[in-house]
Amino acid sequence: MSLWICLTCGAEHPDTRRPPDVCAICADDRQWIPPEGQRWSTASDLEVGRTFTVEEIEPDLFAVTVTPEVAIGQRSLVLRTPHGNILWEPSAYISADLVVAVEALGRVVAVAASHPHLAGAAVSWSHMLSARQQHEVPILWNAHDRRWVQRPDPAYVFWTDRHEPVPGVTLLRAGGHFPGSCVLHWPAGAGGRGVLLVGDTLMVGPSGHTVSFMRSYPNQLPLSERLVRQIVATLEPLAYDRIHGAFPGRAIVSDAPAVVRSSAERYIGWLTDTIRDPDEELPANTQHAG
Ligand SMILES: [Zn+2]
Ligand SMILES: [Zn+2]
Numbered sequence: 001m002s003l004w005i006c007l008t009c010g011a012e013h014p015d016t017r018r019p020p021d022v023c024a025i026c027a028d029d030r031q032w033i034p035p036e037g038q039r040w041s042t043a044s045d046l047e048v049g050r051t052f053t054v055e056e057i058e059p060d061l062f063a064v065t066v067t068p069e070v071a072i073g074q075r076s077l078v079l080r081t082p083h084g085n086i087l088w089e090p091s092a093y094i095s096a097d098l099v100v101a102v103e104a105l106g107r108v109v110a111v112a113a114s115h116p117h118l119a120g121a122a123v124s125w126s127h128m129l130s131a132r133q134q135h136e137v138p139i140l141w142n143a144h145d146r147r148w149v150q151r152p153d154p155a156y157v158f159w160t161d162r163h164e165p166v167p168g169v170t171l172l173r174a175g176g177h178f179p180g181s182c183v184l185h186w187p188a189g190a191g192g193r194g195v196l197l198v199g200d201t202l203m204v205g206p207s208g209h210t211v212s213f214m215r216s217y218p219n220q221l222p223l224s225e226r227l228v229r230q231i232v233a234t235l236e237p238l239a240y241d242r243i244h245g246a247f248p249g250r251a252i253v254s255d256a257p258a259v260v261r262s263s264a265e266r267y268i269g270w271l272t273d274t275i276r277d278p279d280e281e282l283p284a285n286t287q288h289a290g
Contacts, residue, residue, distance in 0.1 A: 003124065003151070005046055007039040008032065010071030010092030011150045012121040025116050025148055030177070030216040043124060046070060047095050054078075054101050057244070061189060062105055065248060066093045074118050074246045077197060078102055079186060083166035084109030087129075088184060088197055089246065092120040099128045107133055110165040111155075112140040114199020115178040116148035118246060126155040140165060142173055142180025174201050174234040176213055176227045185238050190254070194240035201231060202260065204245030208252055211243070211263045225268050232264045 004013040006023035009031055013020055019040040026033050052066045057077075064076040070092045077088040085106045090113065091098075102108065108129045113119040122139045129137040141149065143158040163171045170185045181201045189195025198204070202211040213228050215221040223231075235257070243252040243259075252259050269275030282288065 003043040003121070005041045005043060005092050005121065006071065007041050008034060008071055009117055010120045011116065012043065012092065012124060013150050014152075023150070025150065029219060029221065031117065032218050043094065043121065046093050050093055050095075052091075052093070052095075052098050052101070054105070058189065058195075058242075059191075061186075061195070061244070063248065064091065064098070064102065066091050066098075071120075072117060074120075075248050076120075077244065078105050078108075079169065079184070079197075080106050081166050081169060081188075083168070086165060086169060086184070087111045087125060089113050089118040089199060090120045090122045090125040094121045094124050094128065096128075099125075099132065103129065103132060108137055110138055110140050112165065112171060112184065114183065114197070114201055114246070115142075115181045116145055116150075118199050123151045123153045123155060126153070130155070140171060142171075142178075142182055144173065144175070145178050145180030148178070172234055172238070174231045176223050176231045177201055177215060183235065185240065187239055190240075190242040193242065193254075194238065195242045195244060196235070196238070196240045196256065197244050199246050202243065202245070204243060204247075204250035204252060205263075206250075208250075209259060210266075211252065211260055213264070213267060222267075222271065225271050228264050228267055228271075232260060235260055 003015050004019040008026045011025050022038045055063050057063045060080040062078040074089050076091045079086045085108045087108050111122050111125050126137045126139050138157040139155045141156050143160050161173045171182050173182045177200045183201050184197040186195045213223045215223050241254050243256045
């Protein structure tokens with residue numbers, strides 16, 4: 001097998017003799033092709049020299065971190081529920097040992113990603129988990145982002161605005177970054193106050209007290225006011241207190257709805273020129289030369 005893995009976004013591509021000329025996900029204006037050109041690896045080459053850790057970041061939520069990181073470098077999350085587990089943002093790296101470690105947390109009943117940039121080797125994950133568990137593990141993919149599937153497979157299950165993979169866990173399409181960008185709502189998380197897993201739908205700032213919204217993070221393309229308001233409106237009815245971002249350590253630990261609201265107002269203020277830096281106007285009573 002030589003499944004081709006794009007080294008920039010981590011998306012796996014079908015087992016063909018030669019890799020595609022370019023990764024369509026990276027040729028899009030939200031991603032990037034390196035100056036020296038498209039780079040590929042294979043699933044087996046990625047395994048060489050890499051290790052992983054599995055860490056419980058709050059009760060029933062586990063972070064899987066691969067070192068050295070691959071492509072975008074997100075961590076995967078495994079959400080444990082009484083009705084089976086969800087593998088969220090599957091890594092591009094996959095090995096037999098890692099699959100065993102994930103399965104040791106309990107039976108995985110679905111693989112899901114917030115959007116195409118963080119889907120990694122979703123099909124390989126589905127196949128390996130299905131073979132070991134002897135039941136089909138679907139890949140939950142929003143129908144709006146269907147054209148970004150790079151390795152078509154019968155395991156894909158397309159959903160539209162809302163999907164409940166197991167009782168008590170809901171995927172909601174918020175759009176914005178991709179039309180199908182979604183969040184995972186887990187009301188039992190954060191001690192029953194509720195958790196959102198957000199991928200790139202919201203980017204958690206380094207302080208843990210802000211979020212941002214972008215069409216492209218690497219190319220710094222903003223979202224419109226309409227799309228930011230659409231995301232906020234999707235989250236508004238949800239009961240949650242905490243947000244876990246796509247990258248290790250990025251979280252809004254508590255009072256996350258207030259952070260989302262205030263961050264959105266700030267963002268829209270800059271977009272619409274209703275917030276201005278006060279230093280644009282010099283004080284009238286100061287002396288200055290020209
Ligand atoms: Zn790519
Ligand atoms: Zn993204």
